[in-house]
Amino acid sequence: MNQATFSSRFKRWFHQWGSPESFFVKSRFWEIIFGLFGAALLLMSWTWGLFFAPPDYLQGDSFRIIYIHVPTASAALTFYFLMGISSAIFLIWRMKLADHAAASLCIVGGTLTTISLITGSIWGKPTWGTYWQWDARLTSMLILLLLFLGVAMIRQVQSNSDRIRTVACFIAVIGMINLPIIKYSVEWWNTLHQPATLSLSEKPKMHISMLIPLLMGITGMYFFSGYLVIRQTRYHVLKSCRRQGWVKRLVKNGAL
Amino acid sequence: MFKRLGNVLKREILLSSRQFGFTAQLFIFLVIGIVLFAMGFNQASDAIRESVPALLWFLILLATTLVASSWFRDDYDNGWLAQWVMCDIPLSLLILVKQFFAWIQVLVTLILFIPLSNIMLNIEYEKPLLAYASFAIGTAILVQITSVTAVLSLLIGRSSVLHSIVTLPLTIPVLIFGAEINRAALDASSNANVVWFLMAIAAFVWSIGPWTTATALRMSLE
Amino acid sequence: MFKRLGNVLKREILLSSRQFGFTAQLFIFLVIGIVLFAMGFNQASDAIRESVPALLWFLILLATTLVASSWFRDDYDNGWLAQWVMCDIPLSLLILVKQFFAWIQVLVTLILFIPLSNIMLNIEYEKPLLAYASFAIGTAILVQITSVTAVLSLLIGRSSVLHSIVTLPLTIPVLIFGAEINRAALDASSNANVVWFLMAIAAFVWSIGPWTTATALRMSLE
Amino acid sequence: MHQTIHEDDNYLICRSVGSHYDDRQIFSNLSFSVPSGSLTQIYGANGSGKSTLLRLLVGLRKPDQGEISWQGDLWRSGWNGALTLPFFLDHHLSAHEQLSPRENLIAWHTLHTNEVSNSISINDALIKAGLKQVLDEPLRQLSFGQKRRAVLARLLITTSSWWFLDEPFNGLDQAAQQWLCTLLDSHVEKGGTVILTSHSKIAVKHSIDKIDLTKYCQDNTHV
Amino acid sequence: MHQTIHEDDNYLICRSVGSHYDDRQIFSNLSFSVPSGSLTQIYGANGSGKSTLLRLLVGLRKPDQGEISWQGDLWRSGWNGALTLPFFLDHHLSAHEQLSPRENLIAWHTLHTNEVSNSISINDALIKAGLKQVLDEPLRQLSFGQKRRAVLARLLITTSSWWFLDEPFNGLDQAAQQWLCTLLDSHVEKGGTVILTSHSKIAVKHSIDKIDLTKYCQDNTHV
Ligand code: HEM
Ligand SMILES: Nc1ncnc2c1ncn2[C@@H]1O[C@H](COP(=O)(O)OP(=O)(O)OP(=O)(O)O)[C@@H](O)[C@H]1O
Ligand SMILES: Nc1ncnc2c1ncn2[C@@H]1O[C@H](COP(=O)(O)OP(=O)(O)OP(=O)(O)O)[C@@H](O)[C@H]1O
Numbered sequence A: 001m002n003q004a005t006f007s008s009r010f011k012r013w014f015h016q017w018g019s020p021e022s023f024f025v026k027s028r029f030w031e032i033i034f035g036l037f038g039a040a041l042l043l044m045s046w047t048w049g050l051f052f053a054p055p056d057y058l059q060g061d062s063f064r065i066i067y068i069h070v071p072t073a074s075a076a077l078t079f080y081f082l083m084g085i086s087s088a089i090f091l092i093w094r095m096k097l098a099d100h101a102a103a104s105l106c107i108v109g110g111t112l113t114t115i116s117l118i119t120g121s122i123w124g125k126p127t128w129g130t131y132w133q134w135d136a137r138l139t140s141m142l143i144l145l146l147l148f149l150g151v152a153m154i155r156q157v158q159s160n161s162d163r164i165r166t167v168a169c170f171i172a173v174i175g176m177i178n179l180p181i182i183k184y185s186v187e188w189w190n191t192l193h194q195p196a197t198l199s200l201s202e203k204p205k206m207h208i209s210m211l212i213p214l215l216m217g218i219t220g221m222y223f224f225s226g227y228l229v230i231r232q233t234r235y236h237v238l239k240s241c242r243r244q245g246w247v248k249r250l251v252k253n254g255a256l
Numbered sequence B, C: 001m002f003k004r005l006g007n008v009l010k011r012e013i014l015l016s017s018r019q020f021g022f023t024a025q026l027f028i029f030l031v032i033g034i035v036l037f038a039m040g041f042n043q044a045s046d047a048i049r050e051s052v053p054a055l056l057w058f059l060i061l062l063a064t065t066l067v068a069s070s071w072f073r074d075d076y077d078n079g080w081l082a083q084w085v086m087c088d089i090p091l092s093l094l095i096l097v098k099q100f101f102a103w104i105q106v107l108v109t110l111i112l113f114i115p116l117s118n119i120m121l122n123i124e125y126e127k128p129l130l131a132y133a134s135f136a137i138g139t140a141i142l143v144q145i146t147s148v149t150a151v152l153s154l155l156i157g158r159s160s161v162l163h164s165i166v167t168l169p170l171t172i173p174v175l176i177f178g179a180e181i182n183r184a185a186l187d188a189s190s191n192a193n194v195v196w197f198l199m200a201i202a203a204f205v206w207s208i209g210p211w212t213t214a215t216a217l218r219m220s221l222e
Numbered sequence D, E: 001m002h003q004t005i006h007e008d009d010n011y012l013i014c015r016s017v018g019s020h021y022d023d024r025q026i027f028s029n030l031s032f033s034v035p036s037g038s039l040t041q042i043y044g045a046n047g048s049g050k051s052t053l054l055r056l057l058v059g060l061r062k063p064d065q066g067e068i069s070w071q072g073d074l075w076r077s078g079w080n081g082a083l084t085l086p087f088f089l090d091h092h093l094s095a096h097e098q099l100s101p102r103e104n105l106i107a108w109h110t111l112h113t114n115e116v117s118n119s120i121s122i123n124d125a126l127i128k129a130g131l132k133q134v135l136d137e138p139l140r141q142l143s144f145g146q147k148r149r150a151v152l153a154r155l156l157i158t159t160s161s162w163w164f165l166d167e168p169f170n171g172l173d174q175a176a177q178q179w180l181c182t183l184l185d186s187h188v189e190k191g192g193t194v195i196l197t198s199h200s201k202i203a204v205k206h207s208i209d210k211i212d213l214t215k216y217c218q219d220n221t222h223v
């Protein structure tokens, strides 16, 4: 495929997904897939992790919170990244859909961050003896939450205003500098929090019977949160297009 | 009359909710303050513990200043305060309502914030009630001071040198007493008598504050 | 062109001489903060030494952010910034001038404040130059970050709290590195290499900051 | 407006009133009386002190010389007791930019009466003022003229009989100007009094008394 | 203003321009061309989009539909290159309240030219604008009309030939209105172009082209 056809194909693809109507129609399928797949994986991971995985030889049963903590933490970081990307797309190409996606990612990502913070500090009590420590990883995660909250608050000022959208996206993009800080905080500063055990290049340092449900949990969390994001985005699309012909047509046909 | 004052209060509430949940913002602001403070310390947690009272009171000062500074300014600029002056409710009553609401806002924020800060800074009060009381009284005083100075700064065309000259001597004692009480609440050893002193100041400023603010406001609208 | 930029600077100077607001308010916040903390530390002098760097940076960060939230407000409200956007000098250059002057103002305030804080906290730097350099570089970064967010907060209706919420998380690297350098300046033992890192950040934000602010400003005037 | 001074009960009387800012005398020796139920236009060059005079009349400023009285009572601490509350509107919106026209009107209404705001009458006033489309947009998103209309809608719900309006026609389009004129007319017909400033002719049916402030203006001589 | 579109070099051309805020379309399909050396008055009801149109023309906003061009060039990033810089004045003073008329005028002048401000010409402009008494008072101590005069004085020193004025007659007294009219006349005679909004008739000698925006206004239908 030569350059020109690639770029024109890309453009066509971009436009197709970028138009609210076709997004709304096409995303239905993915919404269901993501939802089912994610829910199934999470369910499996949690039953395995909570009931069948062996207790940790150091931490006993308290380690089981890992099956919520790590998936949510990991998804939270990724979702902030995605929010930054779609915000940038909105700022550059003024594509409304990207903004709707950013808004949805913000809500879901904020929730994930909150859950991982709470589970982390609950886990901290038995392992480190304290709920909260001023540790680089924990603090930078807290800042991630604050960024999510800040963006969400700005969006909440006025839902249909272009200015507000612009500001929210701007801040989301600027806030992306926080991501490498979180990711590498465990390496740059010596912290209480443990450094990455999971990595694609190295051999896992974890027992396989703990590892597999964890991996399932992470994948499941990604898909399930993705489902929530798609759902939320569809809602935003519908709301902002409620006066347009295609929505009215859908309503008339009983598709909604 | 009371119904109308209630309506005045309603407008304040509406505005604060329109300005993006002011309390929530204030709350986050305070949390960020703590995060920043702790970040710099590189885990020298002893030093953090020592400076908790000062930290809290400093943050509270900033928070009340934030609430108060935008208060009169918008309504002064858009001429709403002239309507206040001209209406038949005594101006100082109207101002009292506004100040009261500001205080409530700060208080609500603090009620949410203090438990969290206890966890985050890892502190436990020996006498928690004393600490809470000191926050309530201290913010009450600060609200009065900042509202007088906010109006003063309108009067002098918002060059804030005078503003600051007025603020400094008024706020510093309150903050110092506040921090002292806080230390007493932490230790149980120190002496907490100064809380009576703070209460006396509060009673004093709330009895003359609204009237002073009203007078300054009338002058600024001449 | 340069002459015209000079004239823009002249107007800023004129305005700041007409209303010392910015410098005075910043100074007041800093002084109140220092007094409060110094009072708390009265016994344990070791704790002071440990926490001075963090404390100074914490105060500077908060105070600057709060005060800076109104940087562009007057000129935005009265429409002057629209004239900037429409004139044939690149907007980012004009903004650069304003930012530069803001930085100078912060520096002036600090020059007044640092000796005072040294006295009050009873500290002596082993390498004073390093400490001063770190303040200069750190505030330069702060100025850039706050000016972007100040323009953004104009867009959403001027809440200074919201402003600080979005600004402060971005300033955390400054805080951490600044405090580290400061510690090195106190001890002479610690490693001060991180100052290069801070300088790199400063160079980066000063190269893209004015442009970013200009973009935000153009959007806010739409 | 009658240049001769009446001691009658129904006159708002200014006796050789003067006012200055800092060390600039704006006007002095200004005497006139306004009977209730009349329509008075204050005019004069820019800076002659029209707005200042209005602020004196409603009690936001105190006269530096002379006195203002009503029914033999001196103006003391505002209008309390002397008259019904005056209605005052100047260049400021006296409304908050973050609130919608409706919220602003309710806030204004409930500041002045004990009654609960009847939401129908509030809406009605705003719709009559031509703001049907923007009832719930924050004021800062309205056009200049729409903002003015939003505050002028107060005239429809006020119970005050003394209206003091500083350049009320500013920014209004033709239709709104006519609307305001009929409003003024009907107020005067009902026995109300209107004192307004304006730089141009006002197309009301009722006869207009005029005060030319330029005559009393000190040409900004220094005290 | 010519409703037929000319491809001529000396026309500022709008082709089916539309603009919306958030999800409210203000006007659409607006086409007209303005020849240089003419005087155009935009009028229409409050909220019909006059101020918005002016902001589009000077480049502070970008049109959401259609295009604005000059000499065949599309409007791209403001006016740079395409025209001389436009002169724009709206309801805002674009002057600082703490500075005096003189300081404000100098600041404005030096923002637009490389020349040193000639203090005589600055003073002269302000005196012609009738501000002799208040040359050095901070703007916030001036009356409403005096403030407007202080910014209108820029018209006397600007080198721009395209003037975009949003309700420039607001707050001016009779004398100042006449003064402004003669200013506009003389500018057009010298080949300059004036596009202004106003709700009332303008007493200039030159013939006035008119654009009635109400026709293009969508009555605020939603997108
Ligand atoms: C409030 C407290 C905590 C926060 C904010 C937090 C945050 C995080 C974050 C952001 C990650 C990175 C996920 C990723 O890189 O994809 C993570 C991973 C992890 N956390 Fe925590 N954590 C907290 C407490 C704890 C505690 C107490 C433990 C147990 C001792 C723990 C164990 C782990 C483990 C094992 C991982 C996986 C590391 C990896 O394989 O990359 N965390 N946490
Ligand atoms: N920032 C904004 N956000 C949303 N809507 C706006 C904004 N500014 C203006 N509008 C809307 O756009 C429309 C046109 O406004 P504009 O100021 O252009 O009107 P105008 O013709 O100048 O009116 P006027 O005669 O009152 O000056 C109005 O209905 C207004 O409500
Ligand atoms: N706050 C103030 N401080 C000092 N002088 C003032 C102040 N306000 C107004 N002035 C001066 O008082 C004079 C009268 O002002 P005023 O606003 O009453 O004029 P006006 O007749 O309403 O003019 P306009 O037609 O422009 O509205 C002006 O010369 C002005 O410079």
Ligand SMILES: [Mg+2]
Pocket: D050, D051, D052, D166, E143, E144, E145
């Ligand atoms: Mg006036």
Ligand SMILES: [Mg+2]
Pocket: D143, D144, D145, E050, E051, E052, E166
């Ligand atoms: Mg307009």
